[in-house]
Amino acid sequence: MERSMPQQSAADPILESLEAASKATWRDFVEVTKPGINKSNLFATFVGYFLAAGFTLFDWSTLVFTLLGTALVIAGGCAINNFYDRDIDPLMERTKTRSVAEGRMKPTVALWYGIILTVVGMLVLGIGVNLLSAVLALVGFVVYVFIYTMWLKRTSTLNTVVGGFSGAVPPMIGWVAVTNSIDLNAWALFLILFMWQPPHFFALAIRKADDYRRAGIPMLPVVKGLKETKKQTLIFTLLLIPSSVLLFVTGANSWFYLVCALCLGVIYIALAIKGFYTDDQEKWSKQMFFYSLIYLTTILLVIMLDVVITESIAMLTK
Structure with missing residues (x-):
């Protein structure tokens, strides 16, 4: 008597993602967010904040929310960049050891990780700082992920110039966190x-x-x-x-x-x-x-x- 093959559950992809996530180390979850890029952008954010606030308007709680929200959005964009570039990263010496490129982290894990980080970062900025800072972060995210990573990086020499737009947003976020104006x-x-x-x-x-x-x-x-x-x-x-x-x-x-x-x-x-x-x-x-x-x-x-x-x-x- 033939046994009927078990039907694949709709939850299987979720289980696979959880299993893949368990194989990735905490270092992989840090590395996929490109901490080096994040640190330099956060420094620029802090400078924008300090220039606007000086000693008079400096507020530690606002600064913490500004840096945290910005860091999360940048980390989310970088994780999604790792997800999307998984086909070309293995071809370059500089990127071939990235966690997604080497298979230590499943692409779906990197994607959802990036989405969650970005959404949380937007909420931190929108609620903890002001709406304009969240909007700026969203604009930078869209340019980096959709215009640069998914389009111009693979199609045009303008990739570097246009991609620079997202890298120039962090100090504006710092300034806007204090002034609420551009x-x-x-x-x-x-x-x-x-x-x-x-x-x-x-x-x-x-x-x-x-x-x-x-x-x-x-x-x-x-x-x-x-x-x-x-x-x-x-x-x-x-x-x-x-x-x-x-x-x-x-x-x-x-x-x-x-x-x-x-x-x-x-x-x-x-x-x-x-x-x-x-x-x-x-x-x-x-x-x-x-x-x-x-x-x-x-x-x-x-x-x-x-x-x-x-x-x-x-x-x-x-």
């Missing part, structure tokens, strides 16, 4: 991060061109070559000067910030110009990548230090 200062913070990102990622793309070529990702150096990449790198480093000066023009920062921002920008431009006269592309791209990190870290620190100096002087002269 003014010229918020846009100045946005522009600094937005103009900084193409030179930063162009330098990385030059160094990892073979990786991107193997994965079929149309990064600028792969599609249009070094000359065009260097040209666009110079354009964006030049645009960083007026973008950074805006915070002085609005009065958010003082002369100390202006001098530091101009010095940092001039060095960046000089390095970009150097690229047209060097034969050692590897060395130059490493220098550009390394300095891009120095530039961003320093200018964000200078923004905060300028606030500390200005407000301290104001308090002492009262």
Whole structure:
């Protein structure tokens, strides 16, 4: 007598996801959220908050909710990025050991993990901070996941530039958490991060061109070559000067910030110009990548230090 085959339960996919989740370690759940990217974005968020709040409006509870909500939304977007890029990540040295790419975490687990983190992050911002901060986070998430990851990353050399939009949103969230408005200062913070990102990622793309070529990702150096990449790198480093000066023009920062921002920008431009006269592309791209990190870290620190100096002087002269 033949035994009837057991019918597959509708709950099986859920059970499979739970089983897969149990195989992934806690490190995999951290790694899939790209903590390095998250930390740098949270620093920018804090700077935006501190610039708006100073000593007078600084509130620890608002800051905690701002950073927590932003971190969760960014983590959610990165987890979904890992889910979507599971076909190309194994083709690149830089990404082939990611948990989803190596099969340590099932794609469905990464997807639902990302969705849950994003929703919780939105709620934290919307309820704990203000609605506008949640809207900004949502815009950054949509650009990163749908426009960059799912569309432009695989189809256009504009992927780096357009993707930079989402990376420039965090300091705006910090500013909006205090002011509940998007003014010229918020846009100045946005522009600094937005103009900084193409030179930063162009330098990385030059160094990892073979990786991107193997994965079929149309990064600028792969599609249009070094000359065009260097040209666009110079354009964006030049645009960083007026973008950074805006915070002085609005009065958010003082002369100390202006001098530091101009010095940092001039060095960046000089390095970009150097690229047209060097034969050692590897060395130059490493220098550009390394300095891009120095530039961003320093200018964000200078923004905060300028606030500390200005407000301290104001308090002492009262």
